[in-house]
């Protein structure tokens with residue numbers, strides 16, 4: 001299976017956020033790295049079916065996320081947005097069941113999926129707790145659980161560890177790593193350390209362009225001897241010179 005995207009996007013005239021991005025992602029974990037404003041969220045929104053690009057398209061196994069068979073393509077994608085939240089008074093389990101139902105699961109399947117995923121993210125004992133009582137790290141784990149509710153073949157996680165303290169970040173990474181998925185997973189971050197242990201492939205975005213796209217292994221080999229931050233700066237300089 002594959003997720004392909006070939007597009008450019010600008011939010012307003014002359015304000016490009018993605019420039020001639022052309023990628024095909026296959027099974028495995030792809031890390032999407034870039035500084036704030038590099039275009040990660042925009043790319044993930046395009047790949048989630050939530051933002052039609054100004055030019056081009058995104059498709060799951062050739063079925064466009066913006067075409068006539070959009071619903072079919074959308075049903076195969078799970079998405080954790082950068083700022084996942086839910087009403088403060090809503091109970092955690094109800095939020096998951098509701099989002100599962102929205103994604104087409106019947107009541108029994110939504111209940112079973114919610115129970116199973118709360119176990120997966122270590123929040124089984126919080127099913128009846130209101131969302132407002134959760135820490136930032138716990139909310140992010142609920143967000144991760146909701147992205148998996150309909151068993152998606154494509155899973156898109158926008159900065160799942162950002163804003164968490166080191167302990168919560170490690171817990172979040174462990175939860176993601178423990179998922180043995182057959183499909184495409186994309187994890188974005190502005191920190192290489194957040195994705196280097198998770199991803200097989202690394203894509204670096206800079207000012208909306210793909211600056212680097214190779215295996216994590218190749219990235220490590222090339223970066224050997226330089227620290228990774230410096231290596232990323234070198235990449236940037238190379239392209240500009």
Ligand SMILES: Nc1ncnc2c1ncn2[C@@H]1O[C@H](COP(=O)(O)OP(=O)(O)OP(=O)(O)O)[C@@H](O)[C@H]1O
Pocket residue numbers: 011012016017034035036037038039040041042043082190
């Ligand atoms: N809704 C929007 N309206 C106008 N401009 C936007 C909007 N969203 C993003 N941008 C701009 O598009 C560019 C890419 O932003 P994007 O959020 O995709 O980057 P990012 O790598 O995800 O950064 P961050 O980690 O800060 O979210 C930036 O210049 C940003 O200011």
